[in-house]
Amino acid sequence: MLEALFQPTIIISMLAGMVRIATPILLAALGVLITNRAGIMNLGFEGIMLMGAYVGFWAAHQTQSIPLAILAAIVSGGLMSLIMVFMASTLKVDQTVTGIALNILASGLTFYWYRVAYKAATAQVMPSVEIMQRVEIPILSQIPVLGRVFFSQYLLTYFAFLMVPCMWFFLYKTKYGLELRCLGENPRAIDMKGINITRLQYITVIAGGMLGGLGGAFLTIASAGIFVPEISAGRGWLAIVVVIAGNWLPFRILMATLIFSFLDAFQLQAQSLGVQFPYQILLALPYVAAIVLIIVSRARSEAPSALGVPYFRE
Amino acid sequence: MTVLGLRFERREKVSRRWQFVTLALAFLASALVSSLLIIFARASVGEAFAALFAGAFGSWKAFLETLVKATPLILTGLSVTVAFRAKIWSIGAEGQLLTGAMAGYWVGANLTSLPPVLLFLAILAAAFAGGAVCGWIPGYLKAKLRVDEVIVTVMLNYVVIFLLSYLLANPWREPAQYYHMTPSVPEVAHFPVLFARSRLHIGFVVALVSSVLVFWLLHKTCLGYEIRGIGLNPTAVKFKGVNVARVTILTMVISGGLAGLAGAGEVMGLHHRLKADISTGIGFTGIIIAMLAGLNPLGVIPAAILFGGLVNGSNRMQILTGVPTAMVYTIQGVVLLLFLSARAMAMYRVRRVRNA
Numbered sequence: 001m002l003e004a005l006f007q008p009t010i011i012i013s014m015l016a017g018m019v020r021i022a023t024p025i026l027l028a029a030l031g032v033l034i035t036n037r038a039g040i041m042n043l044g045f046e047g048i049m050l051m052g053a054y055v056g057f058w059a060a061h062q063t064q065s066i067p068l069a070i071l072a073a074i075v076s077g078g079l080m081s082l083i084m085v086f087m088a089s090t091l092k093v094d095q096t097v098t099g100i101a102l103n104i105l106a107s108g109l110t111f112y113w114y115r116v117a118y119k120a121a122t123a124q125v126m127p128s129v130e131i132m133q134r135v136e137i138p139i140l141s142q143i144p145v146l147g148r149v150f151f152s153q154y155l156l157t158y159f160a161f162l163m164v165p166c167m168w169f170f171l172y173k174t175k176y177g178l179e180l181r182c183l184g185e186n187p188r189a190i191d192m193k194g195i196n197i198t199r200l201q202y203i204t205v206i207a208g209g210m211l212g213g214l215g216g217a218f219l220t221i222a223s224a225g226i227f228v229p230e231i232s233a234g235r236g237w238l239a240i241v242v243v244i245a246g247n248w249l250p251f252r253i254l255m256a257t258l259i260f261s262f263l264d265a266f267q268l269q270a271q272s273l274g275v276q277f278p279y280q281i282l283l284a285l286p287y288v289a290a291i292v293l294i295i296v297s298r299a300r301s302e303a304p305s306a307l308g309v310p311y312f313r314e
Numbered sequence: 315m316t317v318l319g320l321r322f323e324r325r326e327k328v329s330r331r332w333q334f335v336t337l338a339l340a341f342l343a344s345a346l347v348s349s350l351l352i353i354f355a356r357a358s359v360g361e362a363f364a365a366l367f368a369g370a371f372g373s374w375k376a377f378l379e380t381l382v383k384a385t386p387l388i389l390t391g392l393s394v395t396v397a398f399r400a401k402i403w404s405i406g407a408e409g410q411l412l413t414g415a416m417a418g419y420w421v422g423a424n425l426t427s428l429p430p431v432l433l434f435l436a437i438l439a440a441a442f443a444g445g446a447v448c449g450w451i452p453g454y455l456k457a458k459l460r461v462d463e464v465i466v467t468v469m470l471n472y473v474v475i476f477l478l479s480y481l482l483a484n485p486w487r488e489p490a491q492y493y494h495m496t497p498s499v500p501e502v503a504h505f506p507v508l509f510a511r512s513r514l515h516i517g518f519v520v521a522l523v524s525s526v527l528v529f530w531l532l533h534k535t536c537l538g539y540e541i542r543g544i545g546l547n548p549t550a551v552k553f554k555g556v557n558v559a560r561v562t563i564l565t566m567v568i569s570g571g572l573a574g575l576a577g578a579g580e581v582m583g584l585h586h587r588l589k590a591d592i593s594t595g596i597g598f599t600g601i602i603i604a605m606l607a608g609l610n611p612l613g614v615i616p617a618a619i620l621f622g623g624l625v626n627g628s629n630r631m632q633i634l635t636g637v638p639t640a641m642v643y644t645i646q647g648v649v650l651l652l653f654l655s656a657r658a659m660a661m662y663r664v665r666r667v668r669n670a
Contacts (some may be wrong), residue, residue, distance in 0.1 A: 010624035105647025280480035
């Protein structure tokens with residue numbers, strides 16, 4: 001039975017699955033990355049993604065328009081992280097507890113809103129939306145293997161993967177990127193230079209949350225077409241894990257994301273082929289892998305030094 | 315810093331009165347948000363609140379059921395209190411509750427030849443141990459390998475849910491049932507009920523006793539002093555010769571064990587079998603309860619009764635006014651955020667400035 005998993009066609013569809021599954025985690029991880037670079041540890045990304053997933057679904061259901069749904073999800077992610085940055089930067093509340101509170105809020109609010117908006121929904125009859133169409137890139141999608149894996153995907157997937165080099169360029173080759181990295185390392189130096197720290201933190205954290213909301217929307221309007229409570233299923237946490245495992249470096253974060261997505265694609269494929277193995281253990285695989293990864297990735301050389309530390313002007 | 319012409323200045327000392335005022339404002343704001351949520355569901359605010367209150371505290375019977383709901387919340391609230399006191403941000407109470415429930419169930423289903431009192435104690439011990447193991451893992455990783463406890467506890471919650479789902483689908487499954495669940499445990503293992511015609515079981519007493527014990531542990535013992543110490547100033551405690559790694563691990567073991575006890579109560583006192591849905595976020599609600607109680611083990615009791623009342627009353631509210639019970643979970647997030655802001659605001663003085 002296991003040989004079936006290693007046939008070429010299966011491997012190709014597994015790899016294509018990996019790229020698709022990587023999309024929401026990668027988007028959120030890039031959001032986590034810039035948030036951390038601004039010196040703020042936002043543990044609310046699970047809630048931000050869940051909110052984006054629901055709001056995106058709801059907007060798509062109301063308007064039948066994918067662009068509007070994406071816009072709504074981005075706004076919801078921005079609003080959630082506005083709460084985060086207000087608490088962390090203005091009120092200087094403990095960031096860990098604030099992040100947890102955001103997750104609890106999103107979990108309750110999405111569930112409540114879903115129940116109010118879709119009173120007739122049951123486990124058998126669930127409201128659904130038309131999902132995004134895949135876009136085959138001309139010529140490139142004709143390349144054997146690579147074409148199926150990388151160039152017959154959703155627009156959001158292309159966007160997510162293109163964001164990785166863009167983020168690298170922004171952080172390491174622009175003035176704003178330098179300021180941002182400096183903010184996470186030594187906020188006092190940035191303050192002395194006369195740069196408005198509060199403003200920079202607000203902009204960055206909100207932009208990060210927007211990426212998280214966008215990642216969440218992918219789950220409902222590109223993958224599932226339906227909303228179920230807790231649909232984010234830990235992906236916001238995985239986004240934080242890949243940032244740590246990727247040592248806060250854009251390309252390493254991409255690698256870590258692909259490792260997780262491959263595990264997930266593998267278990268999905270194994271399940272659909274009916275491999276004789278308890279599927280619950282396969283489902284637990286990414287979470288066990290996350291614990292292992294967080295244990296082995298102890299070289300935090302690139303971690304922003306002022307991460308999670310509120311800045312007070314003397 | 316200046317926002318919209320308002321300047322926030324840090325206060326030197328926080329007055330009690332100002333603390334009280336900000337807290338009262340937080341509760342008022344929570345009530346306001348609740349009202350908005352009810353209006354959003356197109357129900358009458360007055361009717362919904364009346365139903366919520368009547369369902370929670372309106373009669374002796376309703377009150378007893380509120381205490382039923384508060385029982386596991388007290389224990390998970392204590393679990394979070396112990397960990398947070400040491401500034402260990404454990405979010406693992408949900409998973410620890412489930413491993414406790416599994417261990418308690420196994421003893422209750424298999425050691426039925428024991429005398430009832432011994433069996434009861436064995437179930438409690440097993441549940442405590444089951445939760446403690448699940449708390450030990452992040453504790454050990456944090457103490458010895460400096461692994462972040464937040465992520466490990468969150469990930470363990472997911473792993474435990476899949477473990478439970480595996481056990482219920484395969485080795486422990488009652489074959490005749492359509493839904494995945496274990497057979498009912500023998501009656502001798504059931505937790506006795508405290509009042510006739512109610513569901514309030516001895517687990518409530520266990521929870522109350524635990525509160526007192528945790529208070530005693532934190533405030534009257536050497537270990538408790540060290541737990542609070544690593545929360546307040548880990549460097550100072552280290553220089554005093556305290557083994558921080560050992561205290562960290564012990565804190566997580568105790569925290570996990572307390573959550574495990576909650577699992578035993580739910581299985582042996584209420585459902586009398588193990589099911590996938592024995593906990594609907596009881597572990598996460600524990601975080602809010604602990605924070606509202608100001609991380610005071612005795613304060614956890616009224617906070618848990620308040621939230622137990624909300625959970626209980628929301629059923630009546632849903633039946634009478636159609637407002638979904640999920641409102642309670644939304645309110646939990648709102649209350650926690652407002653409570654945190656209120657505490658922070660109490661430390662600031664707001665001044666209007668002309669030139670920002």
